Amino acid sequence: MSTEELSKAYDPAEVESKWYKIWEERGYFHADVNSSKKPYTIVIPPPNVTGQLTMGHILNNTLQDILIRFEKLNGRETCWLPGTDHAGIATQTKVEKELKKNEGLTRYDLGREKFLERVWAWKEQYGGKIIKQLRSLGTSCDWQRERFTMDEGLSAAVQECFIRLYNKGLIYKGHRIINWCPKGRTALSDEEVIYKEEKGHLWHFRYPYADGSGYVVIATTRPETLMGDTAVAVNPADERYAGKVGKKLILPIVNREIELIADDYVEKDFGTGAVKITPAHDPNDYEVGLRHNLEVINIMNDDGTMNAEAGKEFEGMDRYVCREAVVKKIEELGLLDHIEDYTHQVGYSERNDVPVEPRLSDQWFVKMKPLAEPALKAVDDGRIKFYPERWVKTYRHWMENIRDWCISRQLWWGHRIPAYTCDQCGEIVVAKGMPEKCPKCGCTHLTQEEDVLDTWFSSWLWPFSTFGWPENTADLKAFYPTQTLVTGPDIIFFWVARMIMAGIEFMGDIPFKDVYFTSIIRDEKGRKMSKSLGNSPDPLDVISTYGADALRFTVIYIAPVGQDIRYSNEKCEIGRNFANKIWNVVRFRLMQGPVTSAKPTLDNLGTLRPDDQWILASLNQAIKGVTDGLANFRFNEVSKILYEFIWSKFCDWYLESCKPVFNGGDAAQKQTVLRLFDYCVATFLKLLHPIMPFVTDELYHQMGFATADDSIMKTEWPSAISEDVLNSYGATQAAEDDAEAKFELIRAIRAVRANYGIATSKALDMVVSPANDEMHEFLKRDEASFKALVNAGELKFVPGYQPEGPSGVAVSTAATAYIPLAGIVDLDAEKKRLEKQEAELAKYVGVVEKKLSNEKFVSKAPADVVAQERAKLAEAQEKLARVREQMKAY
């Protein structure tokens, strides 16, 4: 127990660094694989190695930590596995940018091997920086199990996965049009293309018929692909072109003959109804080309410049420079019909932010349909639950329309594809390591695939590769499947869906049971936080200013389920003030003497005062509400229950009611109240611990509930108080109602005081006339706290009291209170106050009377609702009568 008095204000900095170190050193975060306890596992969404801690990470990891700490107190063997993602294209792009900036070099200048050395050096320097930063947030990660997606074990898992899918026929190599990033010079998956609305043009060009009989006008958004055209297509049902199909056209500029063909793909009503067909540069055109056996002419290099096929005139030009050049040329040729403004969606590469180019190339694909079916079923039949549930719809839509996943990347940073091509016969061998010889021709010269895999091809294995898969490890058996995944809805396709597929495919079981999708944190203007906008605060600064507990509490408090949140640093005052409030509860308590017991219980407390009964009942509701809320991911609700209970109930009312007992009550009563007080503090510290771990452990120790070598982390989650115990102490609904009625009276008396500007510190004599005998009894049961809460001088209870002189009058359900205010009472002001109260009550009585006089309401509404209304009416009528009685005096 501390003998030092606590400082007036809570200072989190020292407390937080002290406790984190202690928790970690004592191994509190480490999960025992041999534990007999039921496991509870979360795998962290691995941040990119290039990343910095953002507000998004704060929210996401606070939520995970709350769950882990909650389940730990509930007796589960918790395992929170941390780690990082190599983030293929993101990291490579970043290192390339640095290289360009600092040394003016490209990756090609260095070569693959040297470049990779640089990336690894980068990873060593910055990788896992977020992970280290997370400690300041208090995350109880099992650091001994930290993983990286390019660890040896995880790399082996990637190979195993690739080989199995290949052998099953679910991975294949194909010649297709894919999304190509000309800046990164790599293929992308569909998900890595971000569509942006762009104001462009629809150019109308004239393509002359070869026989000189006029021309066809085509509309295009991409003039630069003209040189790759191998046909013009119209809808077969389009009368405008009836009889023209099959005729030859002269492709302008290149003067090549192409055919006018008919294909259902063409919409009659769009543009001119005639489309230029460029099989090498548009996925639809490619399909049309296949159907009509068209020539495929690739006119671009992999960096988005034009190649020799585009013609001498354009060769080497950037695609956008070329666009202008082609338009100019067409105009010169007199073939520019007209130009229309046109707004359309243009796909950009996620990481390099340049328009993607459809490109025909050889890539590796995963056949997704067979994997998607069982994964969709797992969510549809409720084995996996989404919170909020509406994301199921998004998930289903994607799963039902799933397309094959392009997994090969022409990058250097990542897992190299375990495929080998025979130099002699071209046979492809997929294997772990270089085969000694080609199984087909026996040739001993094979070359490994240059490409690496999409970064998500390793992350989709994360829930089990991290525990040792494909080895059947003890960890894997103990901790898979995991329980909860906490992540952002923005990676539902990239990651969540694919993990479900991989889990079912390779483990034969779902990877997690619940998926909680977090809010997106925006700035106070509602903009997404981003580096370029500079509107993202550095969480480490926030933590040093307000404290990690304050930040944690605040983000939970302002983040409702499934709604984006607007964040600003000032909001952390909510959490900071709350931490300070709790600190001061303990400070106050320790001023009253040592704690009653290191393990407070409710055994044989003695006789409780009404306020004790009330707080006990309230505490029980808080326990139930918080427990239920955390079990159902209603974090925001939990934070509000705790805030309300501790601040509004415990501090504002209960603690104040205890002061007269602590200062002058008899010894036995003081002991009873102290014991209950201690029980409440011990309980709410535990309830709050998952959200605010630091201050709660510190105060748990300050209170003397834990010895120096112990921790609140090692305690048990509070269970609801049994009905028997509550009843034995009179902590019933009736007691609560009585207490609330008393509080209403106290507020009314305070309002009179405030109305006259009388300082709270000035004691006032008063006479209370109870509304009935029960209230009379009730109010007299604990005069001391009542007196203290209204700061009464002489206090008398006189039923049916008639005031002798000018008084302030407070009418409440419980009683009418008279405060003699000779000399200061303002009769007009009193009258006004009463008139206002009368009007409000009369209005209310009218509403309820009307409701009750409605026969349909009385006959159809549930009996208890009707009874409730009747009781409310009677109460209001009685109060109204008293107010009117008082008004007679004026």
Add this chain to the structure above:
RNA sequence: GGGCGCUUAGCUCAGUUGGUUAGAGCAUUUGGUUUACACCCAAAAUGUCGCUGGUUCGAGUCCGGUAGCGCCCACCA
């Protein structure tokens, strides 16, 4: 083109299966050195719950329509 979300006090937002006189924090006004806390206490003021129909004894809450804002998905060049 399809899907989803939001619209409640000056601001930021709560409001689980429909049922007290719709709440909180901040801001505002008034008063306060009661030895836990000014990161505080007490009191006050502020709302046609976007609009519009409907279901119901009863709608902020459920259903239809509609407006504005935002997000996601989609191969009309």
